[in-house]
Amino acid sequence: MELEVRHLRVLLAVADAGSVSKAAATLGLSQPSLSAQLRRIETSMGAPLFDRSAEGVAPTAVGRFVLAKARTVLAELDELRSWAGKAGTAAGVTKVQVGSVPGPIAARLALSLQRLYPGEIEVHSLAEQSSFAMLGLLGGRRMDVAVVEEFSGHDLPAVAGVRRAPLVPVEPVFVAVAETHPLAAETVIDLADLAKEPWIVDPLMDSGETAHLRRRCQEAGFEPLIRHHATETSAARGAVSSGLCVSLAQATAREGLGLVIRPLRGDPLVRRLDVAWSETGPVDEPLAREAAVDAYLGLVGANPSYAAWWAAHPEVHPKGKES
Known part of the structure; x- marks a missing residue:
């Protein structure tokens, strides 16, 4: 490291x-x-x-x-x-610090801000496993806007100087398996069918994802075999595509490179996404909301399975926006 x-x-x-x-x-x-x-x-x-x-x-x-x-x-x-900040201001360029949970939303949020910001900006992006850490960075003015995640029972704290608004109140968590896996041919996978599969998880994710996986597996009648850990997305994807293990996956993630992403029957695991911003930063509430929604809507078609889920659940769509 x-x-x-x-x-x-x-x-x-x-x-x-x-x-x-x-x-x-x-x-x-x-x-x-x-x-x-x-x-x-x-x-x-x-x-x-x-x-x-x-x-x-x-x-x-x-x-x-x-x-x-x-x-x-x-x-x-x-x-x-x-010194650099003052130089940038003098040149008419505003520096914006953007954060998000790891995944495709990170780059999309930066691109949306670049397009929507009423002026010239220099965007610095950070993908951070810990939503708790991002709220701390927002509160300390070391980050300006971020997309954070929350699982039920692992509520994020209120932080002085930071505001939050719902982006997607309910998003299902999918599962990733190798394209050579027998279950890859299924359009929907039952969680119970993964009872004998080894799992890979990110040990730095503190949003409660792994705890929810354990709970839902126990409710399905088995204890998940968590045998592998990886903090880098590329390492986890490589392990899954090789057939070594399976993993949870964001519904907006793209398939490919030997890996397929499938919904879990009945959506046993879901998460909530919020957009958060610093009250004293260069990104105000209307811009933070618009950029986050714009970024997210650009992702819903990345995975055909999620596109179908999204179309069937208009109640979770951002208000006033069409998919």
Whole structure:
């Protein structure tokens, strides 16, 4: 893993809070997600950066050195960004930070903003597994607009300075299998037919997707065989297309490269998509809503199975918009 600026901010948040749980609340992350990030950072650095105890965390000798360097780097970077921002404003260009859950909506949202914004903009996009983290970035003015996801029972928190509006109140979650899989010939797959299949999941997704998968499988009479983990979409697609495992899939994802995407009978898993924006950013409410809807409607035909589902469920369509 390559060390990134966001990792430095994570380290400082943990050091300043003196506790992983307190830092997670500050960053808008779940504690397991932050703990997993911290372990990966320490692995990348090659040494423990914090001593853990019942009272919290304290920097190790290596950690104190890294934290000192991190503060210097971030201070210099903030100064550089401030200068660049002023230069961009002087040239009549507005910088817009866009975020979304991983998937096809990421690029579409950036393109829609580029087309609809009343002026010249420079768009910076980030695909982030954690909707909690994106809300934290929006609240800290390090992101301007984002599409976030929410599963029932894993509600996103209210964040000061951030507003949200429904984009798609109900979107079914589909399943991806190799095109050589026996179930690839089916137009709809029963969840129970996947009882003996190994699954691959993203361990950084903290929206509740994996928890819902477990619950729905248990309701169908079996425990899912979660045997593989991947944080990169390309790695997960490769594993599925090779026949190694199956995975959940976004309904708007495209098929191809050895992989097919099918609906689950009865829509046992669904998610909600919201558009969120910073109250003090360059993207106001009307533009955030219009860009998000425009981006999403450009995706509903990507998967024929979802196009049929969408046509049969007008109640979930954005109000005032046609598909």
